[in-house]
Each structure stands twice: as C-alpha cells, then as structure tokens.
Amino acid sequence: MGAPKQKWTQEEEAALKAGVIKHGAGKWRTILKDPEFSGVLYLRSNVDLKDKWRNMSVMANGWGSRDKARLAVKRVPQVPKQDENSIALTTVVHSDEDIVDAKPLVDSNDTLKVPVPKRSIVRLDNLIFEAIVNLKEPSGSNKTTIATYIEEQYWAPTDFKRLLSAKLKYLTANGKLIKVKRKYRIAPSPAFPDRRRNPSMLLLDGRQRVFPKVEKDDTHMLTKSQIDLELEKMRNMTPQEAAAAAAQAVAEAEAAIAEAEEAAREAEAAEADAEVAQAFAAAAVKTLKGRSNPKMMIRA
DNA sequence: CTAGGGGTAAAT
DNA sequence: ATTTACCCCTAG
Numbered sequence: 001m002g003a004p005k006q007k008w009t010q011e012e013e014a015a016l017k018a019g020v021i022k023h024g025a026g027k028w029r030t031i032l033k034d035p036e037f038s039g040v041l042y043l044r045s046n047v048d049l050k051d052k053w054r055n056m057s058v059m060a061n062g063w064g065s066r067d068k069a070r071l072a073v074k075r076v077p078q079v080p081k082q083d084e085n086s087i088a089l090t091t092v093v094h095s096d097e098d099i100v101d102a103k104p105l106v107d108s109n110d111t112l113k114v115p116v117p118k119r120s121i122v123r124l125d126n127l128i129f130e131a132i133v134n135l136k137e138p139s140g141s142n143k144t145t146i147a148t149y150i151e152e153q154y155w156a157p158t159d160f161k162r163l164l165s166a167k168l169k170y171l172t173a174n175g176k177l178i179k180v181k182r183k184y185r186i187a188p189s190p191a192f193p194d195r196r197r198n199p200s201m202l203l204l205d206g207r208q209r210v211f212p213k214v215e216k217d218d219t220h221m222l223t224k225s226q227i228d229l230e231l232e233k234m235r236n237m238t239p240q241e242a243a244a245a246a247a248q249a250v251a252e253a254e255a256a257i258a259e260a261e262e263a264a265r266e267a268e269a270a271e272a273d274a275e276v277a278q279a280f281a282a283a284a285v286k287t288l289k290g291r292s293n294p295k296m297m298i299r300a
Numbered sequence: 301c302t303a304g305g306g307g308t309a310a311a312t
Numbered sequence: 313a314t315t316t317a318c319c320c321c322t323a324g
Contacts, residue, residue, distance in 0.1 A: 005310050005317055026302065048318075050302070055316055 006043070008052060015040040016049060016056075025053060128167060128177075132186055140183030143168060 008016075019031030019041075028046035031037055041049070131149040135141045141149075147164050168184060171177040177184045 007311085007317075029301065045318095046301075050304090051318065052316090054304085 011040050012044065013052075013056070016052060019049075020053065028053075128164070128171065128184075129186055132177075132184060137183070140178075140180055140185035142182045142184070146184065 015037040019034060019037050023030045023034065028049040031049060032041055032046055127150050128146060131146045132141050135145060135149055143164065147161055151160065168177065172179045176187050178187050
C-alpha cells in the first residue's frame with residue numbers, strides 16, 4: 001500500500017558491509033548512527049539493516065532459498081575455542097562450495113587485544129568517495145590530493161595511481177563524480193528522492209541517474225561477496241594465517257593489476273577484477289595492521 | 301534493542 | 313517461481 005519497495009543501492013549495501021566490519025554484525029543501531037554511514041543509510045531502520053543482512057547472508061552462503069540450511073556443516077573442525085582456527089584457506093579467490101556459515105557471525109573478535117582496524121574499507125570507489133568527503137574541499141579535490149589521502153589512510157599497491165586514474169575516469173563517465181577543472185566532487189545524490197518517512201531534507205533533486213548503461217557488474221558481484229566471506233574468515237585467523245592470506249591476496253592483486261595495465265586502454269573487465277582483488281588485499285592488509293602487524297613478506 | 305521465526309507482496 | 317524489501321511477533 002504505501003511502500004512500493006526500495007531496492008538497496010550499492011552504496012547502501014557497501015555502507016552496511018563496511019558498518020558490519022567496523023562495528024560488528026548486530027550493532028545495527030550503532031551502524032546507523034555512525035556518521036560514516038548515516039548519510040547513506042538514513043532511510044533505513046535498524047530492522048531493515050538486520051533483515052538486509054539476513055538476506056545477504058542467506059544468499060552468500062548457499063543456494064537453499066532461505067531454509068534453515070545454514071547449520072549445515074560448518075567445518076572448521078578441531079580446536080574448539082582456542083585461537084587457532086586452522087582454516088585451510090590457501091587460495092583466496094575462488095572456491096565455490098564454501099563453508100563458512102552464512103551468518104557473518106558475531107565476531108568474537110577484538111574487544112580485548114587490539115582495537116582492530118577502525119575502518120577497513122573495501123572498494124576503491126568508496127575510498128575515493130571517502131577521500132573527497134573527508135577532504136572537504138569546497139570545489140572538489142584533484143587526483144593527487146585524493147591519491148595522497150588514500151595512501152595515507154590505507155595501503156596502496158605500487159600502481160595505485162594508475163588504477164585511481166582509471167577509476168576516476170570511469171566514475172566521472174558514469175556520472176558518479178563530477179569533474180570540474182581537474183577537481184572531482186561527488187555527484188548529487190545518486191539515489192533516493194523521497195520515501196515514506198523522510199526526515200528533514202529538502203528534496204532538491206530526484207534520482208537523475210540517467211546513465212545510459214547502468215552497472216556493468218554482473219559477474220563481479222559474485223567476486224565481491226567472496227571478498228566479504230574471505231574477510232570474515234580472516235578475522236578469525238591467527239596472525240600467521242592472516243599474513244599468509246594477505247600476502248596471497250597482495251600477489252593476486254598485483255597480478256590482476258598487471259593484467260589491467262596491459263589492457264588499460266579500454267579495459268573494463270580486467271580493471272574490475274583488479275579492483276576487486278586490490279580491494280581485498282587492501283582490506284586484508286588493513287586488518288593485519290590493526291592486529292599486531294607482523295612483518296609482511298610482500299614480495300615487491 | 302537484537303535474534304529469529306514467520307509472513308506478505310512487489311519485482312524480476 | 314524466486315528474490316527480496318518489509319513487516320509482525322516473541323523471547324531474551
């Protein structure tokens with residue numbers, strides 16, 4: 001009757017995931033209040049978040065529509081509650097029939113030892129937006145500034161700038177960013193015009209999202225959720241295991257990036273893959289740093 | 301408030 | 313038919 005149905009946008013999903021990584025699953029209200037995400041999730045309620053997370057989890061896990069097919073085999077045998085969950089995760093990006101209970105679980109994490117990354121983020125897109133937002137430059141920020149910001153806040157691969165350039169170009173072409181004389185600024189709200197309960201906000205623009213071709217992400221979505229799963233696994237790994245996984249991720253990211261470079265001209269698919277891999281690697285490294293920062297053995 | 305079990309109905 | 317955004321209700 002009243003609510004037509006508001007599909008979750010990528011931004012919202014990203015914010016939710018980031019929120020879960022930052023505050024933990026279950027802290028819906030906290031995530032909602034976090035200024036970091038409130039901007040994107042202000043139309044959602046804590047219950048919405050919970051339900052959405054449930055849907056996402058169910059999907060990510062397996063394919064049993066939505067049964068209770070979740071208590072399946074959570075194989076992470078031996079060693080009950082010791083720190084050593086020897087998950088045999090050797091390769092990072094692939095694996096289909098995967099374990100990992102869908103429920104991202106309540107991280108029995110940090111709390112005591114390490115504060116843990118205060119914000120490991122996931123996607124270059126988000127990093128870019130975050131940089132622009134936090135830099136708060138009235139007329140936008142230029143590539144160098146953005147790059148510097150990201151490099152300071154996170155870890156960046158050697159060819160980061162190249163990727164960044166491609167990404168900026170791509171986002172600009174898609175109307176997500178507006179470029180004005182070498183400076184980039186975030187395009188006017190890519191979504192949400194009005195909805196049922198709209199707090200105090202003047203509606204100054206509808207969703208003028210009129211890109212010719214919307215998202216090209218189809219195949220990459222899968223990879224994307226895999227990142228989340230892997231990330232969740234990593235949270236429960238020992239520093240050694242995580243380090244190995246992270247190194248692996250870094251290596252893969254570099255490989256993917258190299259590919260992207262080759263086809264850099266108009267690469268789209270390769271670039272996307274590189275982005276995904278890079279994103280995971282970045283998050284991985286971030287996670288590690290939050291821990292005890294064992295010396296990484298990243299091969300240059 | 302959160303976890304979950306259920307359910308409805310709109311999109312696809 | 314499935315998916316999936318939302319709702320409702322109950323027990324902690």
